[in-house]
Amino acid sequence: MKSRFLFPYWFRYFGLALILFHVPVVLFKKELGFDQAGANNPDLFNSHHVFFMTTTLLMAVGLFFAAFAKEKIEDEQTSQLRLDSLQWAIYVNYVLLVVSLILSSDTEHILFLNLLVPLVFFIVRFRWKIFQNNRLLKKEEA
């Protein structure tokens, strides 16, 4: 079975590297608190906005690559697991979205959550299912 629209296998590691790279950069900025002055500046492309944009893009693209990279052996079961996990991710995302819309008016963070949750939940659920299958196989072999 052909899996379309997936990145090559090594994109998973490339994606993870992007995510890992973005964490210390954001922490560094948050810890040192440099450039906080621009936080309330409404202009587009001020340094605060550019930093936020690039780090968020790094993370989102990293998550995207990690989520939609091919497995070593792609077959119909991985396609099905991927679809199942996507369905779960959308459900979880919308439940969280509705709950946070009711309970909070912090739209910027709701948007951020909305950006992260589907991909993160998808990756965790998909990898968990793959892990379960690997464990089952190991048990069988033992």
Added chain:
Amino acid sequence: MKNNIRVERAIKNITQADLAETIGVSRQTINTIESNRYVPSTVLALKIARVFGKPVEEIFTLDDED
């Protein structure tokens, strides 16, 4: 859906890995099919049946729940 792939493999004396490689899927997939956790597509079922040289119905049978 039940199947007797494990029995057919024993008769033919091939491992899960051999079967997986012949039909181009992962060993995990063969393993989950054998343990009735995954129902293969018609294409995959036909490929498996071809390896054993038998009609699909002799390898896959409907369960009471199906």
